[in-house]
Amino acid sequence: MDRTNGQKQPPLGKIARLYYEHGLTHQEIADLCGLSRIKVTRLLAEARRVGIVEITVHSDDHLFVGLESALGQAYPLRQAWVGPTFADEARALHSLGAVAAECIGTFLEEGTTVAVGLSGSVAAIPGHLRPAAALNLGIVPLTGSRGGISRAASSHELALAFAAAVGGHAYHLPAPLLARNVEAAQVWREDPAVQETLERAASADVLIAGIGGTDTDGGVLVQGLSPTELAGIRERGAVGDIAGRFFDANGAAVAGEVDERLIGLDLDQLRSVPVRIGVARGADKRPALDVAVRQGLINVLVTDVSTAEGLLASADAPTDRPV
Structure with a gap:
């Protein structure tokens, strides 16, 4: 002993x-x-x-330069960041969060406003961020929050975690992720506090969001939908979502009651943010990631080796879509 x-x-x-x-x-x-x-x-x-x-490792060396370069040639990206692949989910999230934190750090300047989307992958980032109190950063949520046990379901808590990590200040969006019905959603959107936060999010310099799929475990929003609602989303051509907004194979919004009930920025507003960082990994996310990148929903990608290789295998040719 x-x-x-x-x-x-x-x-x-x-x-x-x-x-x-x-x-x-x-x-x-x-x-x-x-x-x-x-x-x-x-x-x-x-x-x-x-x-x-x-x-703490004091180095700016990227781990997989070849893959990142290949992604930049195959897709209209400003940058690509790739980390190692792990079979264990906890290790995979930890690594993805570390790579994403390094990526975010390259875009932070004095007075930068960062809008954060509700996602398990995004929730893995704050623990890896470096303090930057001198930059006076603002952190604002892209959507309202889900109820129940937290588990990255609170946009407000996520914004607070980012702000605490970098020494910035967080803004609150006092609304649910999905309103009870379309009429209730309209009432929430007319609330001055909700309007103010959404306007701040729409004028952000950087957004960071997960890319969800349409499987039952494809993301925070999907997990909150009923089987009937999810089936309807799929029937209307949804391939994934970003910050709660479902999109089809052309990158267009998937209309319907779910979209009308969501409290958050729409796809056009998301596209207007200059730096749009998407964080996702896994074979189930590849179709949605492929569309999100090709259609300009994101212009910076953070993923792992396996997902990057899968994307490259499905990429037909480079595109010249502006980023």
Whole structure:
């Protein structure tokens, strides 16, 4: 049994300090603490996982330059950012969030307003952002929020998380993601506080949003629809959504009650934001990503190796659509 001074296991902080601050090897720590070398390795990994140890790499080197360049040639993109692929969902989101945070950092200047879309992928970003309090950044949600357990379902919480990470200020959109009916949605849109926040979002310098699919687990909005509503969306040609707005294979809005009930920017307003960062990964998102990029819904792509390779395989030829 692993023991140190009568204890089953020394504190993670002690192991981490011995290794990172005092330069002891895994074996030296093992001998000192009465542990196996493998146990020390596992404890150091645990210290990183729970946040006792944070590692910052000071480098601007991209991980997959070849893939990023190929995406820029095959699609009308300003930039492409690619991270590694993981089978484990938690690791995949962590990595995608880190790459997206690095991407966002290149577009932040004094007074930049960033509009954030409701998405699990976008919710993975704030933990990787670097403070930039001197830039006086504004963070504004693109849509209202869903009710129930949070799980990235609150646009307000997401905006607050981004603002806290960069040292900026967040704006609140006091409305639901989907109103109860079309009439209620109109009432929400006429509320002065809602109008003010949506106008600020429409004039943002940068937006960052996930790209959802139309499968039952394709995104935050899809998961809140009934089977009948989802079937209707598909019948009208929806291939995906961005910031809650469903679009078809031509990048056009999918009309209907769901679209009329949504509180948020429409597709034309989204396209008017100069820098439009889309963050998504997975085979189920490829069709929607392909359309979103080709039709100018996004002009900066953050994804993983597997998705990038899938997109390139389906890309027929470069386009000259302006970005």
